[in-house]
Amino acid sequence: MIDLHSHTNESDGSCSPAELVEEAVRVGVTTLGITDHDTFAGYDKAIGAAADAGLKLVCGIELSTKLHSHSVHLLGYFLDANSLADFREWVLDLQASRRERDARLAVRLRELGFDITLEEAEARGRGMTGRPHFAQIMLDKGYVSDIREAFNKYLDESAKGYVYRREPQFAESVERIRKAGGIASLAHPIRVNGDVPALIPELREAGLSAIEAYHSDHDAEHTELYLRLASQYGMLVTGGSDYHGAVKPGVKLGTGYTGNLHIPEDLVERLRAAGVTPAVRRDESEGGWKETLPPRHRDTERN
Numbered sequence: 001m002i003d004l005h006s007h008t009n010e011s012d013g014s015c016s017p018a019e020l021v022e023e024a025v026r027v028g029v030t031t032l033g034i035t036d037h038d039t040f041a042g043y044d045k046a047i048g049a050a051a052d053a054g055l056k057l058v059c060g061i062e063l064s065t066k067l068h069s070h071s072v073h074l075l076g077y078f079l080d081a082n083s084l085a086d087f088r089e090w091v092l093d094l095q096a097s098r099r100e101r102d103a104r105l106a107v108r109l110r111e112l113g114f115d116i117t118l119e120e121a122e123a124r125g126r127g128m129t130g131r132p133h134f135a136q137i138m139l140d141k142g143y144v145s146d147i148r149e150a151f152n153k154y155l156d157e158s159a160k161g162y163v164y165r166r167e168p169q170f171a172e173s174v175e176r177i178r179k180a181g182g183i184a185s186l187a188h189p190i191r192v193n194g195d196v197p198a199l200i201p202e203l204r205e206a207g208l209s210a211i212e213a214y215h216s217d218h219d220a221e222h223t224e225l226y227l228r229l230a231s232q233y234g235m236l237v238t239g240g241s242d243y244h245g246a247v248k249p250g251v252k253l254g255t256g257y258t259g260n261l262h263i264p265e266d267l268v269e270r271l272r273a274a275g276v277t278p279a280v281r282r283d284e285s286e287g288g289w290k291e292t293l294p295p296r297h298r299d300t301e302r303n
Contacts, residue, residue, distance in 0.1 A: 001027070001028050001029045001030060001031075001254045001255075001263070001265075002029070002030070002031045002239070002254075002263045002264075002265065002267055002268060003024070003029050003031070003032055003033065003240045003241050003243065003253055003254045003261075003263070004031075004032075004033030004035070004058055004060065004075075004077065004238050004239060004240040004263075004267075004268070005033060005035050005060075005062075005075065005187070005212065005215070005238075005239070005240020005241060005242045005243070006020060006024075006032060006033065006034055006035065006240060006241065006242070006243040006244075006253060007034075007035065007036055007037070007042070007062075007242075007243065007244050007245075008020050008034060008036055008041075008042030008045075008046070009042075009126065009245075010036050010039055010041040010042035010045070010126060010128060011036035011037040011038070011039055011042065011062075011128040011130070012037060012125070012128070012130055012132045012133070012244060012247060013036070013042075013243070013244045013245050013247060014244065014245030014246040014247050015245040016045075017034070017042045017043075017045035017046035017049065018045070018046065018049045019245075020032070020034065020042070020046060020243075020245075020253075021046050021049040021050050021053055021055055021057075022049075022053075023245075023253050024053075024055055024253060024254070025053050025055060027252065027253050027254050027255070028254065029055070029253055029254040030055065030056060031055075031056040031057075031058060031268050032050070032055055032056070032057055032058065033057075033058035033059075033060040033077065033240060034046055034057065034058075034059070034060055035060035035061055035062045035075055035240070036061065036062065036128065037061075037062050037063075037064065037128055037130065038061070038062075038063060038064070038091060038094045038095055038098060038128060039061070039091065039095065039128050040059065040061060040084075040088065040091070041128075043057070043059050043060065043061075043081075056268075058077060058079065058268065059077070059078040059079075059081035059084075060075060060076060060077045060078070061075070061076045061091070062074070062075055062076075062187060063075075063076065063094070063168070063173050064165070064167050065167055065168055065169060065170040065172075065173045066167040066168065066169050066170065067169075067170040067199075068194070070157075070192075070193040070194070071157070071167060072170055072186070072187075072192055072193075073187035073188065073191070074170065074173050074174065074177070074184060074185070074186065074187060075184070075185040075186075075187045075210075075212060075238060076173075076177040076180075076182045076183070076184055076185075077182055077183040077185065077238065077271065078180065078181065078182045078183075079183070079271065079272055080181060083180065083181060084180055086179075086180065087176060087177070087179075087180035087182075090176055094168065095128070097165060097166045097167075098128070098129070098130070098165065099129070100166075101163060101164070101165035101166070102118060102121060102122070102125075102129050102130075102134075103118050104163045105131070105134060105155075105161070105163045106118040106121065106134075108161050108162075108163050109134065109138075109154070109161055112154065112160065112161055114138065114141075114143055115141065116134060116137050116138065116141070120137055121133045121134050121137060124136060124137070131151070131155045132147070132247065134150070134155060135147045135150035135151060135155055138150045138154070170203070170206060171206040171207070174203075174206050174207045174208055174209075175206075175207060177209075178207055178209065183209045183210055183236060183238070183271060183274070184207065184208055184209045184210065185208075185209060185210035185211060185212050185236070185238040186203065186208060186210070186211045186212060187212050187215075188212055188215045188217050188218075188242065189211055189212065189213075189222075189226055190215070190217050190218055190222050191217065196225075196226075196229070197225070197229060200229050200233055201233070204233045204234075204235065208235065209235065209236055210230070210235050210236035210237060210238050210271075211226050211229060211230050211235050211236075211237060211238070212226070212237075212238045212239060212240070213226035213227045213230060213237045213238070213239060214237070214238075214239025214240070214261060214262070214263045214267075215239065215240065215241075215242060215256070215261070216241050216242050216251045216256035216257040216260065216261055217242070217257070218260070219260065236270070236271060236274055237267065237270075238267070238271070239261070239263040239267060240261075240263070241253055241254060241255070241256045241261055
């Protein structure tokens with residue numbers, strides 16, 4: 001069983017890297033992608049445990065990017081994780097932007113009357129504190145009845161407690177992933193604000209390599225739509241549960257939400273067959289990007 005989208009407590013998941021590896025082995029996942037938000041810390045810390053357990057580990061990351069004034073999540077997969085020095089430096093800049101946003105968010109929430117400090121949120125979020133950690137504090141202190149209320153009333157982009165975060169542009173993020181030899185995949189396209197089929201030509205022109213057709217949020221109809229788009233536009237396909245542990249108890253590693261996730265066993269091999277170098281080769285004759293491999297419960301995630 002394959003799962004290429006999971007999170008540890010190095011970002012907004014509840015499992016430590018070692019615990020995530022243990023859970024993967026327990027449920028029968030044989031290839032696991034760790035895609036923490038704006039950090040490789042979870043992947044780095046899981047390498048030893050995965051090797052000991054005989055689990056194949058895929059290096060990944062999930063980036064928050066800006067597209068047409070909306071936040072769009074982008075997955076980066078690096079099947080060869082040994083040449084990422086420049087990309088890792090860039091990620092450090094993203095982390096600094098996140099920390100600066102968190103400080104302003106704490107101030108804004110105090111202005112709204114909430115007794116919440118940045119230190120409290122960072123104690124929960126460790127290196128990658130985000131809005132879910134502030135939401136959990138609001139819930140624990142009785143300010144809201146659930147996490148959704150915290151976002152709807154105070155933390156979402158249209159809510160009164162929201163503060164702007166500097167996010168890299170989508171096209172720049174795709175370029176950096178590909179320059180580092182990675183595969184850039186549109187994360188959970190069902191959550192994208194806008195008409196995804198209409199957006200794909202623009203995203204493809206920006207160099208998008210793949211689309212996450214298999215995801216816990218997708219029913220069979222949406223999965224088929226995204227597979228069709230991948231085939232139509234010559235993109236690769238990725239997939240994963242978006243496992244967060246106790247943060248999203250309904251989503252299970254490897255099988256998704258109520259068993260709705262069915263990732264083909266040859267998916268990773270198909271990604272490898274595409275090759276790192278061909279994946280970043282520009283076809284000047286056609287003025288676009290050319291891949292060498294022909295592809296074949298809604299719980300909003302915010303950071």
